[in-house]
Amino acid sequence: MTDIELATAQLQWLTHAPDLILPPESLRLPAAFTLELNEVLLKLAEDPGRLLVDRREFGKGRLGKQFEDLTSLYFRLNCQIIDIKRNIQIKKDNITLGELDFMIQLPDRWVHLEVAVKFYLLDGDGSHLDHFIGPGRADKLGAKWRHMIHHQLPIAYSxxxxxxxASLxxxxxxxxxxxxxxxFYHWQQESVPAIPLLVNPSHDRGWWVRHSELTSxxxxxxxxxxxxxxxxxWLMPIDVLGTYHQQSLSDIQIESLQHPVMAAVLTGNGDTSRGFIVPDDWGIS
Structure with a gap:
């Protein structure tokens, strides 16, 4: 894909995919930040050079940085936004205390915005944010949210x-x-469990399956x-993923997988869905 094609696909995902977390009203995204996809793509077509701002290679790097680059592009296409400052390091005595993702200037105020993109598998009954766990089991949705609320946001007021x-x-x-x-929920789960209040009831859903269950x-x-x-x-709509070549996984490749991988399954009737294939020992610990 070209940079423009990649940006178009990711912007489609960003504007159409539901938010994962519904924060308290005081922390909701300002209405002025939100654009419709057609408006976004029109602005991008008018000035494709916006992709090259900060000499960043769009669509590369770790997922979190990709998401920051994508949201930065999205905000730069918004004519209501006057200025954007990114990755502001907060230091005390030459020791870095943290980093602010964005400071965004609207006509009437500045907004400190923290962003995150997460893909988590349910490992539990779903009643607590910590039951949603990263594919590598190294992080949890609850821990990420607590870090955002109790560290990333408050550090701006330190x-x-x-x-x-003030220096800015x-x-x-x-x-x-x-x-x-x-x-992502186990593929045999008959119904979606009760979810924590902060999780958007309309969140994007997928499946996960163990190696030994894949044939079934x-x-x-x-x-x-x-x-x-x-x-x-990962930051693309599933229907866009199906329109260009992806690497098909053979049974032998799947059997040899040592860690979870995201995959798309294509059915005989043309349906496409995505989820994670995980080793047999991935699960409730």
């Missing part, structure tokens, strides 16, 4: 944070949190093809 922002000409601001992504799942859903979704393509 003495060091206020001093740093920012003396007053509001705050917001924006979390996108998807949650393929037979149940009449799957005729399984394709690997590489990490740079």
């Amino acid at each position: 003495p060091a944070g206020l001093s740093t922002l 000409g920012i003396d007053d601001f509001t705050q917001a949190a924006w979390v996108k992504g998807a949650l 799942m393929k037979e149940h859903y009449k799957v005729n093809n399984i394709q690997l979704i590489s990490k740079p393509d």
